[in-house]
Amino acid sequence: MYNKLLIFPFGKNTSPIVRNLSLLNYDSVSLVSPKSWGFAGKDACIVDGGDFTEVKVSYDFEEELKSCNNILFVFENENITIQSYIDKIQKCIKINKKVFITPELREFLNDSINAIYDNITVLKWNNPKANFSFSEILPIEVPVIIVLGSGDNCNKFDIQLSLRKYFRQNDYIVSQLGTKSYCELMGFKALPKFLFENISLDSKIIALNHYMYDLVKEESPDVFILGVPGGVMPYSAEIPNGFGELAFIITNAVKPDIAIYSTYTNGVDLDSLREMKKRIRYKYDSDIEFINVANSRILVNNDANPFFEYRTIDSNNILNKINTVPTSDFTMFNVLNETSSNLVNEKILESLTNNNL
Amino acid sequence: MGTMFTVFDSLTKFYLFDAMTNSIVSINKDNYKALKGYIDGDRGTENMAVLESFQNMGYCRESSIEEIVHYSIDDYASHINNLQMLTLQVTQNCNLRCSYCVYSGNYKNRTHSNLRMSFDVAKKAIDYLFEHSINLEKVSIGFYGGEPLLEFELIKKCVRYVNENYEGKKVLFNITCNGTLLTEEVVEFLYQNSFSIMISLDGPKQIHDRCRKFVNGQGSYETIISRLEYIKREYPDFYRKFSVSTVISPQYDLACIKEYFDTDSAVEFLNARISYQNDNGIIEDLSYDESFLIINRHETFKVFLSMLNLIDKSKASKIFCIRAAYLKRQYKYLKPIKYLPQKCHPGGPCIVGSKRLFVNTDGYLYPCERVSEDSEIMRIGSLSEGIDIEKAKYLTNIGAITKERCSQCWGIIHCKMCASSADGKVALSKELKLLKCNETLDSLIQDIKDICFLKEYGYDFNEEEGGANV
Numbered sequence: 001m002y003n004k005l006l007i008f009p010f011g012k013n014t015s016p017i018v019r020n021l022s023l024l025n026y027d028s029v030s031l032v033s034p035k036s037w038g039f040a041g042k043d044a045c046i047v048d049g050g051d052f053t054e055v056k057v058s059y060d061f062e063e064e065l066k067s068c069n070n071i072l073f074v075f076e077n078e079n080i081t082i083q084s085y086i087d088k089i090q091k092c093i094k095i096n097k098k099v100f101i102t103p104e105l106r107e108f109l110n111d112s113i114n115a116i117y118d119n120i121t122v123l124k125w126n127n128p129k130a131n132f133s134f135s136e137i138l139p140i141e142v143p144v145i146i147v148l149g150s151g152d153n154c155n156k157f158d159i160q161l162s163l164r165k166y167f168r169q170n171d172y173i174v175s176q177l178g179t180k181s182y183c184e185l186m187g188f189k190a191l192p193k194f195l196f197e198n199i200s201l202d203s204k205i206i207a208l209n210h211y212m213y214d215l216v217k218e219e220s221p222d223v224f225i226l227g228v229p230g231g232v233m234p235y236s237a238e239i240p241n242g243f244g245e246l247a248f249i250i251t252n253a254v255k256p257d258i259a260i261y262s263t264y265t266n267g268v269d270l271d272s273l274r275e276m277k278k279r280i281r282y283k284y285d286s287d288i289e290f291i292n293v294a295n296s297r298i299l300v301n302n303d304a305n306p307f308f309e310y311r312t313i314d315s316n317n318i319l320n321k322i323n324t325v326p327t328s329d330f331t332m333f334n335v336l337n338e339t340s341s342n343l344v345n346e347k348i349l350e351s352l353t354n355n356n357l
Numbered sequence: 358m359g360t361m362f363t364v365f366d367s368l369t370k371f372y373l374f375d376a377m378t379n380s381i382v383s384i385n386k387d388n389y390k391a392l393k394g395y396i397d398g399d400r401g402t403e404n405m406a407v408l409e410s411f412q413n414m415g416y417c418r419e420s421s422i423e424e425i426v427h428y429s430i431d432d433y434a435s436h437i438n439n440l441q442m443l444t445l446q447v448t449q450n451c452n453l454r455c456s457y458c459v460y461s462g463n464y465k466n467r468t469h470s471n472l473r474m475s476f477d478v479a480k481k482a483i484d485y486l487f488e489h490s491i492n493l494e495k496v497s498i499g500f501y502g503g504e505p506l507l508e509f510e511l512i513k514k515c516v517r518y519v520n521e522n523y524e525g526k527k528v529l530f531n532i533t534c535n536g537t538l539l540t541e542e543v544v545e546f547l548y549q550n551s552f553s554i555m556i557s558l559d560g561p562k563q564i565h566d567r568c569r570k571f572v573n574g575q576g577s578y579e580t581i582i583s584r585l586e587y588i589k590r591e592y593p594d595f596y597r598k599f600s601v602s603t604v605i606s607p608q609y610d611l612a613c614i615k616e617y618f619d620t621d622s623a624v625e626f627l628n629a630r631i632s633y634q635n636d637n638g639i640i641e642d643l644s645y646d647e648s649f650l651i652i653n654r655h656e657t658f659k660v661f662l663s664m665l666n667l668i669d670k671s672k673a674s675k676i677f678c679i680r681a682a683y684l685k686r687q688y689k690y691l692k693p694i695k696y697l698p699q700k701c702h703p704g705g706p707c708i709v710g711s712k713r714l715f716v717n718t719d720g721y722l723y724p725c726e727r728v729s730e731d732s733e734i735m736r737i738g739s740l741s742e743g744i745d746i747e748k749a750k751y752l753t754n755i756g757a758i759t760k761e762r763c764s765q766c767w768g769i770i771h772c773k774m775c776a777s778s779a780d781g782k783v784a785l786s787k788e789l790k791l792l793k794c795n796e797t798l799d800s801l802i803q804d805i806k807d808i809c810f811l812k813e814y815g816y817d818f819n820e821e822e823g824g825a826n827v
Contacts (some may be wrong), residue, residue: 009525033525034523034524034525034526035487035522035523035524035525036487036522036523036524036525036526036528037487037491037525037526038438038487038488038489038490038491039491046491047491049435077494079494079495079524079525079526079527080524080525081524084524084525237692265432297432297435309439309492309493310492311432311435311436311438311439311492312435312438312491312492313432313435314432314434314435317431317432317435321431
């Protein structure tokens with residue numbers, strides 16, 4: 001049977017899926033977002049600024065529904081009303097479509113979903129039973145690649161998927177913990193829920209380390225890919241990025257063999273990047289060899305509410321910027337340009353292979 | 358050659374403002390004199406020694422700016438895909454004939470006409486907004502005139518069109534009107550659709566009616582007040598959200614206007630904002646006499662005293678409290694930086710075609726409603742052809758026309774001049790822009806002085822509720 005997934009609403013959260021369809025167990029996707037978002041009729045790359053995807057976004061939910069058997073509902077922001085979601089979900093159920101919703105949307109819909117709960121699949125947070133009784137760090141005896149960034153919205157998940165796809169295509173077994181709640185759909189787990197709970201830092205570090213240790217035992221991977229949510233340090237006084245707490249936890253739980261840093265487009269000058277490399281080395285004991293220049297520019301405007309906004313920058317523009325920063329201190333790339341990201345994936349593989357992957 | 362710093366004094370202290378580091382430094386009187394002497398051209402040994410000592414501390418250094426270019430220029434397309442605010446000129450007609458109106462014939466601008474926007478043009482403009490606001494969760498649509506409520510039916514159709522076709526994004530509607538057409542039906546509609554409303558009211562009857570008259574010459578005050586009283590009675594919460602725009606013309610009695618807004622029950626709770634008559638493109642010179650300045654400073658000083666909790670907040674005139682809010686905002690932009698980048702641009706201009714877009718009745722596009730529609734250089738495109746990106750970049754990158762001056766100017770970060778200050782009709786005018794430099798720098802130094810004064814007396818700009826009744 002032809003397997004087609006409809007994503008609603010398609011936006012920044014789900015754009016990494018479109019570029020990595022081979023990781024899904026679907027033959028193709030339909031993308032629907034409200035007309036007001038300005039994506040309809042355009043290639044999905046309008047959302048992330050990357051290479052053309054050859055998939056167009058539609059605003060006609062009912063029309064697209066006809067050709068799809070599975071529907072993924074996600075949460076992007078509060079502007080789509082609960083009723084609008086419920087109406088669409090009920091339509092899907094009525095014609096026997098399989099419905100998935102993300103945990104964030106489950107929280108947004110709250111009790112409104114009770115009546116139809118049995119007819120849908122709620123993707124779950126990765127909530128393993130963590131054992132906080134240990135006190136020692138165990139060795140993770142598999143190469144670890146870590147993906148860090150300057151904040152939200154800077155293509156970290158795209159990098160994680162691009163690496164997964166590349167290693168799997170080359171027949172490597174990949175263990176992975178990712179930064180989106182729908183990782184399960186892509187065939188791997190999201191970061192464990194205890195990392196976001198109110199427990200002590202050292203408990204989180206030890207628990208994550210032991211959790212990874214068990215995963216390695218269970219999955220016997222050739223490589224472990226880890227995404228780090230948020231930013232490595234405050235972007236500014238107004239954007240503290242959780243003070244890099246998660247980066248601190250994760251890099252203490254495991255020392256990465258390869259560290260990739262993703263920066264907003266506005267961070268692209270050699271002095272700032274060298275400074276950031278130094279800070280990450282000393283703060284997180286991680287040596288940045290690869291820097292992705294994200295298709296996002298962050299704009300801070302003290303007069304606006306919210307006081308920061310993002311701009312989507314075209315990959316061609318990003319590559320031009322990269323060319324203005326010639327350096328041998330690190331390799332710069334743009335993950336949403338296939339040539340650029342493949343080149344880096346090859347370099348990473350080569351680097352790990354030389355270290356006896 | 359200019360300097361990238363300036364010095365000034367408050368009542369009791371002396372300061373240096375260093376543009377390269379965006380820092381305000383407290384200095385002693387001798388250093389103030391020496392640096393002032395240097396700025397005034399005295400290169401004597403003593404002045405140079407003081408200058409060098411500040412340079413050794415990282416201040417007063419020569420400009421390292423190599424290029425004046427707006428940060429948006431390299432990826433302009435991404436910015437015009439993030440349009441925040443659309444303003445529709447639904448009509449060029451008005452039921453009033455205010456003498457200071459920019460469309461009155463006293464300005465180098467269009468005059469009132471019977472041109473109206475068609476629904477087709479309005480729909481295309483609305484479609485344009487949603488097609489070009491891709492990263493934004495909320496946008497604004499404003500209705501402007503002439504008097505926009507002359508086209509109430511069109512406004513209703515536009516709002517319905519948005520509500521029926523564009524779910525999924527927060528849309529804020531606003532209207533700038535003269536208040537005379539706020540009938541029961543109109544008010545109910547605006548209320549139901551959560552409009553933000555700005556009405557024009559210049560003060561008490563004897564002042565308001567001097568300039569703001571109906572076409573037949575009759576004053577509009579009584580009509581507006583009766584509408585406001587109705588709204589206050591029937592929609593008390595909605596009424597409190599109304600803003601009042603008060604244009605202070607040189608012929609007005611400012612003290613009388615102040616008294617009116619502070620005490621008259623018809624306008625209590627309204628958020629009144631005063632502005633002085635626009636002099637961009639005016640045909641005859643505007644000049645305010647000394648009494649304006651005295652009242653302005655006196656009332657502003659009372660606002661400062663209320664911010665410092667030295668007088669009761671009720672003693673500060675509400676139409677002057679806008680100064681407190683303004684200074685709080687300015688303070689946020691006075692955070693020290695490591696160094697100005699080599700590529701830099703004056704702070705003033707918004708990104709043309711991104712923050713705002715004004716669409717006139719015929720579907721031509723302008724940066725905002727404040728520019729002249731008669732200016733060829735300000736017309737940045739049309740709904741049928743879109744924005745002329747090169748033209749929009751040219752208007753945004755306004756610092757380039759005065760790059761020699763801007764790259765050596767201590768006011769570069771905080772400069773507020775945009776393309777409308779240099780509207781030479783067929784091109785941006787370097788001469789017009791330079792004419793406004795001194796005024797801009799005077800206003801900037803006054804802002805910084807006021808901030809320093811308030812800080813000296815213990816005002817905490819970082820506190821959320823800083824004490825100002827704004």
